[in-house]
Amino acid sequence: xxxxxxLGLAALAxxxxxxxxxxxxxxxxxxxxxxxxxxxxxxxxxxxxxxYAAAAGASILRKGGSAVDAAIATQTVLGLxxxxxxxxxxxxxxxxxxxxxxxxxxxxxxxxAPAAATAxxxxxxxxxxxxxxxxxxxxxxxxxxGAVRMLELAHQDHGALDWADLLTPAIxxxxxxxxxxxxxxxxxxxxxxxxQLPTAAEYFYDSDGAPRPVGHVLKNPAYAQTLxxxxxxxxxxxxxxxxxxxxxxxxxxxxxxxDMTLEDLAGYEAVKLEPVCSFYRAYQVCSMAPPSSxxxxxxxxLALMGPLDIxxxxxxxxxxxxxLFEASRLAYADRDQYLADNSMLAGAGGLSSEEVIxxxxxxxYLATRAKLIxxxxxxxxxxxxxxxxxxxxxSAGKWRNLSADASPEPPSTxxxxxxxxxxxxxxxxxxxxxxxxxHLMSGGMVLNNQLTDFSFLPERDGVPxxxxxxxxKRPRSSMSPVIVFDATGAFWGALGSPGGPAIMxxxxxxxxxxxxxxxxxxxxxxxxxxxYPRGEPILEEGAFDDQIITGLTARGHQVMQRxxxxxxxxxxxxxxxxxxxxxxxxxxxxxxxxxxxSIEN
Numbered sequence: 001x002x003x004x005x006x007l008g009l010a011a012l013a014x015x016x017x018x019x020x021x022x023x024x025x026x027x028x029x030x031x032x033x034x035x036x037x038x039x040x041x042x043x044x045x046x047x048x049x050x051x052y053a054a055a056a057g058a059s060i061l062r063k064g065g066s067a068v069d070a071a072i073a074t075q076t077v078l079g080l081x082x083x084x085x086x087x088x089x090x091x092x093x094x095x096x097x098x099x100x101x102x103x104x105x106x107x108x109x110x111x112x113a114p115a116a117a118t119a120x121x122x123x124x125x126x127x128x129x130x131x132x133x134x135x136x137x138x139x140x141x142x143x144x145x146g147a148v149r150m151l152e153l154a155h156q157d158h159g160a161l162d163w164a165d166l167l168t169p170a171i172x173x174x175x176x177x178x179x180x181x182x183x184x185x186x187x188x189x190x191x192x193x194x195x196q197l198p199t200a201a202e203y204f205y206d207s208d209g210a211p212r213p214v215g216h217v218l219k220n221p222a223y224a225q226t227l228x229x230x231x232x233x234x235x236x237x238x239x240x241x242x243x244x245x246x247x248x249x250x251x252x253x254x255x256x257x258x259d260m261t262l263e264d265l266a267g268y269e270a271v272k273l274e275p276v277c278s279f280y281r282a283y284q285v286c287s288m289a290p291p292s293s294x295x296x297x298x299x300x301x302l303a304l305m306g307p308l309d310i311x312x313x314x315x316x317x318x319x320x321x322x323x324l325f326e327a328s329r330l331a332y333a334d335r336d337q338y339l340a341d342n343s344m345l346a347g348a349g350g351l352s353s354e355e356v357i358x359x360x361x362x363x364x365y366l367a368t369r370a371k372l373i374x375x376x377x378x379x380x381x382x383x384x385x386x387x388x389x390x391x392x393x394x395s396a397g398k399w400r401n402l403s404a405d406a407s408p409e410p411p412s413t414x415x416x417x418x419x420x421x422x423x424x425x426x427x428x429x430x431x432x433x434x435x436x437x438x439h440l441m442s443g444g445m446v447l448n449n450q451l452t453d454f455s456f457l458p459e460r461d462g463v464p465x466x467x468x469x470x471x472x473k474r475p476r477s478s479m480s481p482v483i484v485f486d487a488t489g490a491f492w493g494a495l496g497s498p499g500g501p502a503i504m505x506x507x508x509x510x511x512x513x514x515x516x517x518x519x520x521x522x523x524x525x526x527x528x529x530x531x532y533p534r535g536e537p538i539l540e541e542g543a544f545d546d547q548i549i550t551g552l553t554a555r556g557h558q559v560m561q562r563x564x565x566x567x568x569x570x571x572x573x574x575x576x577x578x579x580x581x582x583x584x585x586x587x588x589x590x591x592x593x594x595x596x597x598s599i600e601n
Contacts, residue, residue, distance in 0.1 A: 045579045046070060047569035047591035048416035049085070049498075052178055053077040054590050056169035057418060062597045066160040067418040067426040068096065072151050074416055075430055076170035079445060080223055081178050082588075084187045084435045085414040085498060088226070088238070089247075089445035091146040092430035093288045094154055095275065095481045097491060099423040104483060105157070106275045109150025110291050110341075110474040111143030111450040112268060116259040119458035121451065121469045129456035137193050138256025141438045141449035143475065145238075145247075147430060150270035152235040158424065164231040171231070174224035174444070177217035183588050185214045187435050197254075199441040223444025239265045243443050250442040276357055278303060281515055282487040287480050290353050293339035294480025296360050298504040300331035302511070303366045304373065311516040316544070318551030319375065321530045324512075325557060326373045328505060328532035329382040334360055336534065337384035340466035341474040350466070359387030378556035413479060413498030417571050419579065421596035427494040429479035429503075450475055478503045484511070493521070495570035497584070502538075505531030506566040514572060521570045521582035529564040540564040 044061035048054040057074035065073075071094065079087030086092070094107040113121075121140065122130045135141055155163055188194065188204050188211030195201040195209055203220070205211055212218055229237045237243060244265040251258040276295040277286040280302040287295030304327035313319035338360065342353040351359075359365065365387050372379060413431035431448070432438075438449040453475035458468035467476040478501045486492040493514070497506040506529060513524035528543030539549070541561040552559050567587040572580040583589035 042421035042596035043579070043593060044070075044421050044596060045419040045571050045581055045591065045593045046074070046416065047571060047581050047583045047589060048074050048078070049414045049567050049569065049584075049587050049589040050078060050082050050181070051588070051590050052081045052173060053416070054592050056173075057416070058592045058594065059169060060161065060166060061418070061420055062594065064160065064421060064596050065166070066158050066422070067420040067424040068094075068151075068154045068158040069161045069166050070418045070420065071416070071426045071428055072155060072163075072166040073169050074418070075147065075151065075428070076167055076227060077173060078414055078416075078430070080170055080174055080220060081181070082184070082414055083432075083446045084184065084191075085412055085432065086147075086430035087432055087437075087446050088148050088230075089145050089442070090430060090432035090437065090448040091143070091450060092150055092428055093292055093477070093479050093481055094150065094426060094428040095286065095288070095483045095494070096154060096158060097425040097483050097494075098158070099491060102489070104275055104277075104286055106273050106288055107150050107154050107270060108273050108288075108291070108474075109146035109270045110477060111146050111448055112264075113143060113451055113454070113469055113471055113473050113475070114258065114260045114264045115471045116261070117451070117469050117471045117473075119468045119470065121454070122456040123458075132452065133193070134256070135452050135456070136434050136449045137197070137439050139251035139254040139258030139260070139438065139440065140256045141433075141452045142251045142258050142260060142440065142447050143450035144260060144264050144268045145448060146268060146270055148230065148238045149235045149268055153270045153272075163234060167227045167231040171224050171227045174220045174227065177219040180212045180214055180216045180218050181588055182214050185211050188212065191435055191439075194436050194439050197439045197441070199250075200436070200439055200446075203441065220444045226443035226445060239268055247442045247447065250440050250447060254438075254440050276361065278361055280306060280511065283492060283515060284485045285482060285511065286484070287482045288477075289357060290339055290343070290476070291341035291474040292477045292479050293335045294478050294504050294507075296339060296357060297331045297335045297478075298480050298482070298508050299361060300334065300366065300369075301327045301504060301508050303361070303363075304330055304370045305512070307367075307370050308373065308375065310512055315513065315517040315519070316527060316530065316548070318548055318555070321539075321548065322378070322552060322555050322557070323373065323375065324505075324508070324530060325532045325537050325552075326378065327370075328508075329379065329535075330369050330372060330385070331504075332501075332532065332534055333382050333384045338466060340468075340476045342466065344470055344473045345466060350464075359390070362387060362390050365390045376555065380556075412500065413503070413567075415481065415496035415498055415567060415569050417494040417496070417569050419494075419571060423491070425483060425491060425494050427481040427483050427496055429481045429496045429498070431477075431479065431498070453477060480504055480507050482507055482511070491573060493570065493572035493580075495521075495568060497566050497568040499564075499566050501533035502529075502531045502564065502566070505529065505533060506564075506568055510568050510570060521572045521580045523582075525566075525568045525570060525582040525584050529566055531564060536560060538562055538564060 056077040057070035060070040091111040481496040581591040
């Protein structure tokens, strides 16, 4: 399906549920002036969470590689130098935009539950849910990894350089070693059970059990061998053969063993999804569809704030933070009730992804929800809404037949943005879920604990939970890679963040700061974080003055302060056509830009 990017705000607001569903673009098919499509300069840009990874992506871009080529090099290095956050043993979501064809595509590399998985996976014998950390460590939490298959699919569509060449930076770094960073060292010291798993202990800790110190040159020959096999044999070398057998062995022989099989790995498929898009002011914001809850939730937050004067309130004023909190409360209530891998529910008489997206982003529904925001005081209670009131397809019973999710969702993950010399854009978020995933390693890779993103409770009082475990199902995610288009339909910016359920808040803050408060990308990222994930109003510790806290308290918010370690990486096109880039100072990211030096096909 190809549709117009520029729908017009008035037309969008007027359309009903069915029209809202139909206008979510798979491809952006505008007809801008020719000069808006042509790339006058062969300049490239990358912003990533680690200098080694950014340098690897930059090396590919200098050679004339595509944005997807650079993403592959970046992600394979991130899995080595930032293993606490993402890697080939985990999953990812990618947005890709090609200005030459005006097409926006999204790639779903989310992990899947093994075929043997059942809804009671994380329940104890007495029917109570397991403690989160007890569920994390070991094989029970490991989902079938999706990142490698997704990267290969994107490369088949948009690669310019040979697949094997893209893994060369990570192979060389694995063999020659990299310096342990302060962030990696600090997390090794704080994760209590990682050094109890033999493979991880031998790699990350010395013989006395102390974390590898900052600056220690850490080599990973096992990861180099894994990468060499994938370079030679493609994704099939990961999902079959020795690598797959080693993953299954690690999962099934671990403490708290899992039930993944070779058939689960061999049968994994990365898929393309329709993006979810809607307008904020004059900008069209596009992100991921379910099983990511991020796209729909952040678009809801923006839509709920739309009628209110955020610009006039001023950057991080009491009024602005209060509005952000209240809009977030409404959106997260809907998220917890309705969003999951809805494609797995439709066949059982549940809501399909199309019904959920169309209902939750229905302009009439959102306009009614926005009226619940009182600019002067916090609502005493916020409940999920009922989109069925605006549903002409009479699926009301499906909306009412769901209960709230119960998944712990700790923060983790990594995000990067890339623009290549032809103006193609990648916005990608990847994860192993918890810090160092399941704590299991295989082939030099950390294996994810993604299955703990499912609800630990499959039902509440007999009412099913949308995000319950099921065989082959993908757990709900908060990852929210974003690409934004301006009023002419041209690429305007790309961004995303790690951070568990706070991701949507981090992304919304950055977008609002750039659009409403006229900040640069870096200024917007630097702005203190204020988020309201899952019932808790949280301010970044030490970043807000007493006047803000007092004002929010007077409006009824029981504010908490804690570290909010976002990892926003962003790029925006400045009015003069230059890249306006940013990397989050709360992590170790950098951004780089330069000229394409040569074209290698």
